[in-house]
Amino acid sequence: MSSKVLKDGTVLAFDATSQSIQVLRKASILIENDRISAIEENFDALPTPDGVEVIDVSGKIVSPGFVNTHVHMWQSVYRTLGPNTTLSQYFDWVSQASEGARAAFTAEDIHISALEGYLEGLNSGVTSCVEHAHNNWSAPVMEAGYRAAVEGGARVWWCYDVAPRPAFSVDEQWAMYSDLKQDESRRVLPGLSLDGLGWTVLNKDGTGLDLIRQKKDELNLEALTVHHLGGPWPQGNSSPTCVCEENNIPAAGLPIIFSHAPFLTESDMKALRDHDMFVSITPESECHYGHSQTTGHLISDQASIGLDTTWTFSGDMINQTRLWLQLVRLRNYTKTLDAGLLPNANPMPVEQAFLLATRQGGRALHRDDIGVITVGAKADLVVFNGDSPNMLGWRDPIAAIVLHANAGDVEHVFVDGEWRKRDFKLVNLSQPWEGLRTQFVEASRRIQAELAVPPALPEKLWGIGEFGDVDHVSTVRK
Ligand SMILES: [Zn+2]
Structure with missing residues (x-):
């Protein structure tokens, strides 16, 4: 597997001592095989193996998956x-x-x-x-x-x-x-x-x-x-x-x-x-x-x-x-x-x-190498573009993700250092999207038609749980 570098992004690294996110404003990540093998704030200090694929993520946010x-x-x-x-x-x-x-x-x-x-x-x-x-x-x-x-x-x-x-x-x-x-x-x-x-x-x-x-x-x-x-x-x-x-x-x-x-x-x-x-x-x-x-x-x-x-x-x-x-x-x-x-x-x-x-x-999951950006962690990474009308102007990258982002802002995704989404498009699918889509829609229409009508509630849930009324909410004026 080739190695990759995510160059000059805003990286949400994890600091194990303080158990908190350390925002690196301009940092580069070396991915080798399935792991993060180096993180450097100075790109020139990052080891770059022969044939490495360099992905420019400047202006973007690099988050753990x-x-x-x-x-x-x-x-x-x-x-x-x-x-x-x-x-x-x-x-x-x-x-x-x-x-x-x-x-x-x-x-x-x-x-x-x-x-x-x-x-x-x-x-x-x-x-x-x-x-x-x-x-x-x-x-x-x-x-x-x-x-x-x-x-x-x-x-x-x-x-x-x-x-x-x-x-x-x-x-x-x-x-x-x-x-x-x-x-x-x-x-x-x-x-x-x-x-x-x-x-x-x-x-x-x-x-x-x-x-x-x-x-x-x-x-x-x-x-x-x-x-x-x-x-x-x-x-x-x-x-x-x-x-x-x-x-x-x-x-x-x-x-x-x-x-x-x-x-x-x-x-x-x-x-x-x-x-x-x-x-x-x-x-x-x-x-x-x-x-x-x-x-x-x-x-x-x-x-x-x-x-x-x-x-x-x-x-x-x-x-x-x-x-x-x-x-x-x-x-x-x-x-x-x-x-x-x-x-x-x-x-x-x-x-x-x-x-x-x-x-x-x-x-x-008792895994210190999952859900974090640190050297040695799994290279499961998400790059947020940050340039959409809903994210533009971000300064705090965590607030930008949690309070402003949506799936459309996710530009790249890696699992085990392999591309899963690239330039806003899912890649390396096990089967072409068109066929998958057709099959999914057919199954969805058929199954939803078969199950369209939910059965009545039992008198008690599993013979034990008592039901009670709930207050309903409506826009209709009484
Ligand atoms: Zn469940």
Whole structure:
């Protein structure tokens, strides 16, 4: 692989000592193979190997790629199907638990849907994803989702959700997982979701840890993830407290990411910190579906940002990061205002939001070389053009990205030092965009027609959760 230099950009380097972003106003980065091998503020001091490709990024912002710590890419073809849905409606309608949804997808639909989802992410600078792969109802469907991750071009922790399915037993799923030919480049790394395994792994009898250890060795696992809600949502056994204190899963030595976790208890927060486990706050999902998010702002030190269902809203991290920043500000301002006092400071700096979307994702995966620009880190990089009407005049590059940028400002993207987007266009696709587009649109129209009408809500969610009325909002004058 040839080496590359990004020359004279504004570089958002990471300073490990202060755990903060160090803005280098005019710096150049040497990429060799998949790593950043040098960063110099004086271009002449940068080693330049023979045949190096020099890319002028002067006037532009060089950012680490965004790390999305929660997503289900197989659902991308649903895009705009559920603009006004709730979480309770989602399960029986379009999730892997819905018979109708399972029947609507061919394996090739899963492939094209997930593939397009990774491309949406790359287009806006999402270079890493933790895929919660619950495309788990047949061997071809499982294989198609994995193949999409390998072909997609992003870095993926592919956390497969082993769960009993009518036509695909747990034993068959384990066998199939062993048979999947693992990505040799190690850009797609195997992981597990504990959702479907919860009934066996998280049953407090100690056997769960043995199983995870065994599978870690067999499958080269690199991460675990699990959905967790809590609060008024029907309590499962997926809380950080349960995963740690009652089942000792962290002893397997794998990163563990809890998605959403909107109602953490004191004991949950202690478990997260004691065992270096992370939550994936998915701000827009938690607003859209009504999971809520009441404690994420209290656990920023063990939090990262994810997207969840990128068919219900855009799949870029810029919007999510901005939304989370402003939600936290609103929450903490309101606390002061509710006491009858005026806020005397801004509760959350923009840099903290940026770190949640980049460095914290790397930390969640126990990877110091992901989500940061430092010598030795993976060359997963995003170049923001900065010259659009919405970014022009920027001085603070972090504010420019978090508060002003959109996917259209992303000029170049690299994963493992390889071009993924160049001069505003996705490149090195596994198949030509035109064919991919046609196939995606066909699948999208067909599947959305089949699932157009959501089923009625059950009387209680999973037989337990009581529903209540919500206040509606309308522009219509009464
Ligand atoms: Zn999810």
